[in-house]
């Protein structure tokens with residue numbers, strides 16, 4: 001892997017193309033890291049408006065400024081609705097934002113299975129939350145393909161978070177039917193899966209396809225939404241899957257941890273309300 005970019009690096013424009021004629025750009029104050037791993041190209045840039053930004057293969061994964069929208073909304077709906085989560089599995093999530101949110105709860109164990117150990121090393125260095133999270137005694141880090149892990153392991157979990165990149169390269173399989181079928185076998189009774197599901201605007205047909213096969217696997221298959229300013233289309237979707245846990249009970253019994261910046265019980269209910277184009 002290459003070394004951090006020298007300080008002589010000139011500010012540059014980073015563009016992420018969302019369609020052939022539109023996208024998002026950042027003017028980087030400086031590039032903190034640029035390298036290639038066996039799996040992907042990794043960049044960390046520093047920007048005025050979003051702080052540090054992690055890009056994998058040129059696609060924004062997380063930014064210091066808006067990470068909380070995504071990570072809080074991936075994690076808290078499932079953690080709050082499950083009556084007593086003790087063992088949690090995170091597939092992907094190398095930037096550590098999901099792990100940071102999971103560790104706010106009194107769980108016994110969080111297993112994170114990330115395919116690319118170099119993403120972990122880079123994020124430990126440039127994003128403030130990963131290093132302390134990895135020091136937590138409850139955390140077990142596995143550098144492995146999440147799909148292989150679930151093929152080979154027979155461990156069961158209360159909640160599984162699928163914090164994958166979009167369906168390109170090694171994460172393609174994490175969006176497929178066979179993966180979810182196998183994943184279900186790793187759920188304890190009353191278990192929940194929460195997964196990022198893409199942009200309702202740009203990935204509409206993939207959302208529809210997923211819903212069709214997931215409805216045959218789980219009793220509760222609900223999409224929910226949150227804004228993520230730096231993701232394509234700004235509106236992002238997530239999936240809540242369970243046979244027993246209803247994400248919209250009459251009364252949400254647990255309060256979320258204090259100190260969150262986006263998620264609360266009102267946001268929880270609002271997030272599951274879908275606009276007509278998605279219904």
Ligand code: SAM
Nearest residue numbers: 061092093094114115116145146164165170171
């Ligand atoms: N939420 C972010 C997004 O949609 O942009 C994803 C964040 S996280 C950085 C995604 C992680 O999934 C990456 O670190 C990538 O290396 C990891 N990943 C991709 N395919 C994987 C696989 N098959 N098994 C485990 N981790 C995988």
